[in-house]
Amino acid sequence: QVQLVESGGGVVQPGRSLRLSCATSRFSFSSYGMHWVRQAPGKGLEWLALIWSDGINKYYIDSVRGRFTISRDSSSNTVYLEMSSLRAEDTAVYFCARDFGSGTSSVLDHWGQGTLVTVSS
Amino acid sequence: QSILTQPPSVSGAPGQGVTISCTGSSSNIGAGFGVHWYQHLPGTAPKLLILGDTNRASGVPDRFSGSKSGTSASLAITGLQAEDEADYYCQSYDTSLTGSVFGGGTRLIVL
Numbered sequence: 001q002v003q004l005v006e007s008g009g010g011v012v013q014p015g016r017s018l019r020l021s022c023a024t025s026r027f028s029f030s031s032y033g034m035h036w037v038r039q040a041p042g043k044g045l046e047w048l049a050l051i052w053s054d055g056i057n058k059y060y061i062d063s064v065r066g067r068f069t070i071s072r073d074s075s076s077n078t079v080y081l082e083m084s085s086l087r088a089e090d091t092a093v094y095f096c097a098r099d100f101g102s103g104t105s106s107v108l109d110h111w112g113q114g115t116l117v118t119v120s121s
Numbered sequence: 122q123s124i125l126t127q128p129p130s131v132s133g134a135p136g137q138g139v140t141i142s143c144t145g146s147s148s149n150i151g152a153g154f155g156v157h158w159y160q161h162l163p164g165t166a167p168k169l170l171i172l173g174d175t176n177r178a179s180g181v182p183d184r185f186s187g188s189k190s191g192t193s194a195s196l197a198i199t200g201l202q203a204e205d206e207a208d209y210y211c212q213s214y215d216t217s218l219t220g221s222v223f224g225g226g227t228r229l230i231v232l
Binding site for chain 2 (some may be wrong): 037043044048060064095097100101103105106113
């Protein structure tokens with residue numbers, strides 16, 4: 001079955017950068033868009049970013065646009081989230097998810113287990 | 122504060138039914154964008170339950186159903202079981218945000 005495995009989380013100081021990875025398998029990666037979603041402690045799910053299957057079209061929530069960059073590598077079936085200028089409020093579990101629809105009809109049909117990012121000095 | 126509003130919690134006894142609402146606006150649900158529902162147990166991967174307002178995802182029992190009217194959508198769960206105790210989220214697209222958005226989430230408590 002579809003597999004998504006996040007990695008790269010950890011403790012990072014405010015203002016520093018971190019890159020998350022989401023290794024995928026058991027589906028045709030190049031045919032699907034991919035999302036990043038996060039959940040801060042005690043809070044709900046928050047959609048962050050989407051990259052279309054073409055790797056060109058990318059969309060972000062306002063709070064991370066300009067600080068976070070989503071990208072993908074079809075040779076390794078991996079999607080990335082490059083996070084810079086990290087803040088304490090970026091502390092969360094970060095999930096990647098596959099996009100079953102596209103654009104305005106996005107449906108996140110398979111999810112990874114998440115990786116924890118803690119921003120603290 | 123999400124632009125899709127859900128009640129913080131609902132509860133019901135085993136065997137009973139509950140409904141979770143998701144209220145949006147003319148820039149999301151009211152604009153005709155699909156509403157999707159997810160179940161999330163802490164520490165696990167969220168699970169897709171309902172897609173496109175009313176369609177159950179593969180393997181989801183028919184105790185779960187979705188509906189939509191105007192600027193609101195609902196998830197109904199009948200015949201509550203202990204394993205249904207989890208957080209439930211609605212999700213749609215919003216034109217003002219030009220992206221997906223989740224509701225604030227609803228904790229289902231099975232009494």
